[in-house]
Amino acid sequence: MAGRSTRSINGSNGSRTAPARAAALADLLHYECSTLLELFRKKENFTEDVTDRRLVSVPPPSSQLDTRDKLWRIHSALLQCKKLLETAVAKEEEELGGGKKGEYENQRKLVKERLPLLILSTGELLKAAEGTTSLTPSVEGLEVNVPTGLLDLKLWVYRVYKEVNYWSKTAANTLKDLPSVIVKEGARTTRARNRRSTRR
């Protein structure tokens, strides 16, 4: 979009910490996803706020959560977002694409490519917090129910974008609240992980 400002994760502070770098990346993704949402609304003439139904399932936030739990939570949500986004882009291209690529398609590609970078960052932070033996969340087996009707598909794609937008913002806020140096904590039981399944 003309005149749109861009954000860079490379701040002036070259000695930025890993959580800060991840937070900056999440900020950037949030900004890019907001732009994508705006472009989508404009393209589809969605003047109404069509839905706020959640697609990502993670444990609710709590003040009792420690750093590792917070990281695990956002990492899990972002992984789900990635799965949803990839499905949405593929399905949208299949059902509604085929024409000329424009600004919307470019922005969609940008978000799609940025999200894995954030997931990588949060994954690194999670590893740093839990140690090599820790279990990272997985989306294997996550079923994505794609609507059959094209309007339902559009509404679903919109929800996916909103999820990415929401979780990128949440990730940014969470990462900013993290201490600059993440100290490894003791290994958690796998049982505890299993309770925080990402499956719906």
Add this chain to the structure above:
Amino acid sequence: MAHLSLTPTSKLISSGFVWLLWIVLGFSTSHTHADTGLTVPQRVTLSPNWGTQELSISWLGGGATTFDLIILRTEFNETVFYETVTPTVNKVSGLHQWTWTSVNPLECTSLSVKIRSRDGHTTSEWSQTETLQGNDHPNSEQRVKVFPQDKVLPVGANITFCCIMDEGMVLDKIKYDGNTTSVTRLSRRTYSTTVSNLVASRQSGSNMLCLPEDREKLYGAVVFVGYPPLPIDFKCETHDLRSAVCQWGKGRDTHLYGSKRGTRYFVNNRDCSEVNKDVGQKEATCTLDTWEGNWTLVAKNLLGQYSLTDTAELSHRVCPVVPDLLSVVADAWNASLSWHWKYDSYSSLALVCQVEITATEDEKLIKRVFSGVGLRSVFLSDLYPDEHYSVKVRCGAQQNFWKWGNWSKLSSFKTKTYVPDTPDAWLWLNTDNTGKVVWKPLTRRQSHGKLTQYEVFLWSPEENRALAPAVTLPPNNWSMPVNLTEIAFFSNNGSVVAKVTARNDAGSSPPARVHLTSVEPLAAPRIVYTDQGFPLFWENNANATCGYVVEWLDAFCPQDCPVEWIKLPAGTTNVSIESATFQPGVRYNLSLYSCSLDARELLKRWQGYTQELVPSVALTLSASQQNADILLTWKEIPLVNRRGFLLGYNIYNSTGYQFKLLENVSDPETMSYTAKDFAKGFTKGTFKFTVKAYTAAGENTGTTATVTIEPYTDWLILEILTSLGLVTLLLAIVTFTCYKKRKWVKKAFYPDIPEPKLPSDWPRTRGPLDVKPSPHSMVCVVETPEYDCIKEMLVAIPEEDEDDAGQGIGDESVDTDEPTSLRYYNQMVDERPIRPRFPDSSASSISSMSSAHTDVTYTGIQTSGSSLVLQLDPQGSSECHQPQLDRSVSYGGGGYRPQMQPRAPSDDMGLPSPESFLEPQAACSGGYKPQGSWQLDSPVDAAEMGSLAPSLGSPTSVASTQFLLPDGEENTGEKRQLSSSAASWLTNLLSSTKP
């Protein structure tokens, strides 16, 4: 908020009316059925086509060919269709069938169908109602709530959507592509809307949204609106002389994209869709392995299909492939280009190939065409040495040319170096026989390689030897100084030729020959510049064996001038000289030389400007007055500042607010101008003269000189003298004439007064006049103090001896002895008779005294020498004379008292105080006093004046030719004296004429 067109109340009313109609119809049917025996249709079956929204209705029996068919929306019992139809009949099974197309999708709401037979006006009973259950039925398990879903329609079509709301959900509005539409309620839960004249949708389709009031759920559908395909320009060709490559244009945008809705292409039933998915490409291609000769292209999408065909022989559709592997072998002036063909079959193909050569230096494009069977190499000639080139090739079939193949990739090469071209040399000489041999720098195209040096030889043609060792100059030096005087010395006055050569790595160029000879200058006529340059014409010169040289340079360049020249072949007789260095306002000398083996000869010379300008400097102007003329002189404008051919000068005179052209001097050689008699009309003043030189471009700013004109005194003196002389001459003539005609003058102006006729007994003796003198016997004309009262006093003329009047003045002894009388010397021009003189007549005195108003000509009032003389100074030394009182009494009793009322004698009246006599004015106050100066100095004076005062200062003479009032000027008395003298002179003159 959508407007719902139907309300439950209206539905009920409507359904009541329909049931009433049913009853009436049923009654009528049973009535007619009783008459005709038509049977009721049986086994009514409904078969919906959801996609096309068609409802196929079939039934058996009925015994008629026409049937009444009624379709209602079940829930609201609204009639959707009620018509008499003629169904198709299956003759074997006897099944009747009729298809109805619904405006709304069939899923929107339940529909009820009934049929009866009709034969004219006779109908059977209605069949049993058959219902097609809609998705708004409570038992419906359909999840989709909006119909139709994902429809594809052509541009301009109409579409009706319906929304089936969940139980308890209220519809707020329906939006199509962001715009709210009008809504119709079809059933309790179903609402519909129709969008007409659809426009082409975007790539992802147009959205229809059913928005409930609580916005908890959203329903909707997408519709794609576009065009059927319309491909263009379908042609097939071959590249390898075996297969066919078909091409076409995709034509208009269908607005339908993707694998499901995009256009699919088929050539001879081969699917070519996959290779043409890119919607950005306007062209599509499809390759067929063999040449079939006939091709059919079918383009289809969900809205329709379009076909194009093509037919051709293979030899007519050959489009060669791109030449590959270009290689070049280059020489200095040419190169050999070869390439490779992908297919061996080209070896027998007659080809025509285009070769495009581009020189790197000037990017000039050279196109050359070659042909031949299996052409794979060409020879490129006429290239330049030491030049970078790039080349590319494309080919086509020589026979049955179809089209050019694509261009090959560019191949670059460089030609070899070669000896330079001969330099273009020339000789420029100053006036002192020094000069320089100059030559033009060789361009890259002329150098044929990097120049290393120039060499100059001085050569004697007669002796065929070099006069001096060659002078080597660096390649950035393009001149060599020469001195013809020195050269002539060591060449024994023989001719000398300078030979100039250029050298590069490939060798030396052929020498340029320049004859080192001076030429005599020629007159240079003017030449006018045109758009094409200076047009030069001359007659062919037989001696110009090697052509001509036209040389040009700044005409006012003094030394070592930058000269330009052009060499022309022999036989040339005209040329237009144009140069980028030409400047406006610069005079150029153009010279034509003939070129021969022996010498150079100046044939002709011209001078001209590319554009004349006004002179750049002003004149040096001086102006001077010469008598009545103004002489303007100026100096010549330097040639270099003229900037055009000087045509003359305009001379202006500026008088402050006017700028007047005095003269146009059309001779530019004139350096002065005389404004004749310019100063004559002016007494004095400052005048500006401006002289402007002008060329064809106009005047320059001019120079102004100021001249202050002095009065032309000589002339004035001359005029005055002339006038005086004329006056003198006139006076002399008048005097002479008067003298000659004095008798006539005397007669005319001073006729003789006849002598009075006296009776004989009139006593002739003189005795005292018995006239009682007036108490005031004095007439005094009031004058300035200095005034000589004598001159203005009434002069009593002696009656007897007029000629000796002067003698009588002051002769008191005479005066006292002789009776005194007043004689009025009348100079009036009126014709009143002059009063006769009565010297001793008291009557005359009485007469004269009886009237205070006397006709008096003061200038002519004279008295005899013995008459009363008003003398203030008893000794006669004073100019103002006042008679003494006793004398006045004694002698002045008959004195003249003009304009004064007679008064009674009084001792103390009219006697001025002794003091008053001391003052001249006071001295005169007792005499005549004009009104202008009369006044009472004091009450005492007034009292002293007594009754005399009212009459003083009031002269009453009306016949006087002299002013009664005195002149206020200081020298009035003197003037009077002069006037009196002149009068005396004239009187004497006239008197001298008396017999």
